[in-house]
Amino acid sequence: MPTVLAYGADYSDRELGPEELDAYDRQHPDEQISVLLRYIGYPDNPKCISCYPGAYQRHVDAGRTVLLVAQQGWHDAAEGYQGGQARARLALEDARRIGYPEDLPIFMASDRWLGPNPERGWPAIPLGTAMAYLDGAASVLGRERTGAYGFRDFVYPAQDGAHAWWLWLCGDEAGVRDGIQFYQWNGGTLSIGGVPADLNKVYVDLSNGGGFMSLSNQQQAALAAMADQYLPGEDGVRGAGRMVLWLNDRFTELSAQNAALTAAVQAMAGGATTDQLRQYIDEAVARHVQVTVEVAGKPGA
Structure with a gap:
């Protein structure tokens, strides 16, 4: 099991203010929230941080790292390659509007198990379709910025097949394995300023400029240069x-x-x-x- 280095929160009812998070931290000194995982891509939707002008910068100024996730509904991953491209473009445009750094990830979500759910009338999402969804997003964002959020039937193949560099697991905590950077705790919810929020365990050091490992800004720049040479990008291939x-x-x-x-x-x-x-x-x-x-x-x- 990776070592927990920090705690984060994700929520959707409305945007929290830094002062509300500070108040929570004072009451919970052993689980202070230093990372926020926030929705992006739909600025008219109140669950998205872009719906609240200036909110992103206020959190950053308060010393918290904000990471972004693109999610419209339960079945986004069923949209395949073209759907991944379309949602990634919306997320990227929205992220740029709020001043989100170009080297930080955007997670693409599968907020359900890929298998069928007869009780809800949900058909299965084929694994190949779900991975194509990530590949489509990566063609827009770059593989090094693409994140995968979901249960292990989505996150494990994303990791094993290098469809995403950033991995955020939900479900059973026993499923956390090496290389997964975030885990959304399923033991209950927090209440921050009256807003229900999920607690997230963070297994990477995000304090050195936002890299996916404990690297300095200079080291991250060198890594990014290597990625530019060896990884496919939006223009096809390079280097x-x-x-x-x-x-x-x-x-x-x-x-x-x-x-x-x-x-x-x-x-x-x-x-x-x-x-x-x-x-x-x-x-x-x-x-x-x-x-x-x-x-x-x-x-x-």
């Missing part, structure tokens, strides 16, 4: 990713050339077997690839 795709295209071309040459030489050679001809051509292609890479180097350099 080393372009090199990988270029090599893949070249080997695809060579494979096609190999097959064509084999057929042509087979037609002319008469006695030579196909296996003998393929071995000769494969050796020639290998020599060609080695020389090409050594001489040409990285494309676009």
Whole structure:
């Protein structure tokens, strides 16, 4: 079980003021709220922090970290890739309006188990559809900013498949495993200023500029530069990713050339077997690839 480093709260009835949170902290010195997880994307909805002009900055000025979550309803993850893109765009535009930093995450929510719920008349959400929802969001936000909130049937695959970097688990606390940064406690609710709120356990140090690990701002900048080179972004691929795709295209071309040459030489050679001809051509292609890479180097350099 990861070590709890801080406590957070999420709520939806209305926006709390810093003074209300301060009053709660004085009454609960062992569980002071230093992280707020707030809804974003729908500025006309009173559950969203953007519905309250200046609220985000007031919380930050009071010394609290605010992280954002995009959620419209129970079944957001059923909307797949295009739905993830659409909701991420709404969330990102709204986040920028309130001055939210570009290096902090936005969580995409699945506020239900993915399996069917006959009592509520809910059909199952296919796992592939739910992960595509995260992938769609990541195509807008960047994978390094994409968070996944939900039960373990959503968060575990998001972690295992690297569909999201930020992980916020709800449900059974026994399901918290290494790499999960937040857990929404299911043992009851808090009351802060008369507003029902969920208590969240925070397993990462957010005090050094908002990174997902205990890193300084300089270290986070270096990590972000590495991510820019090696991770896919909104423009498709970048950095080393372009090199990988270029090599893949070249080997695809060579494979096609190999097959064509084999057929042509087979037609002319008469006695030579196909296996003998393929071995000769494969050796020639290998020599060609080695020389090409050594001489040409990285494309676009």
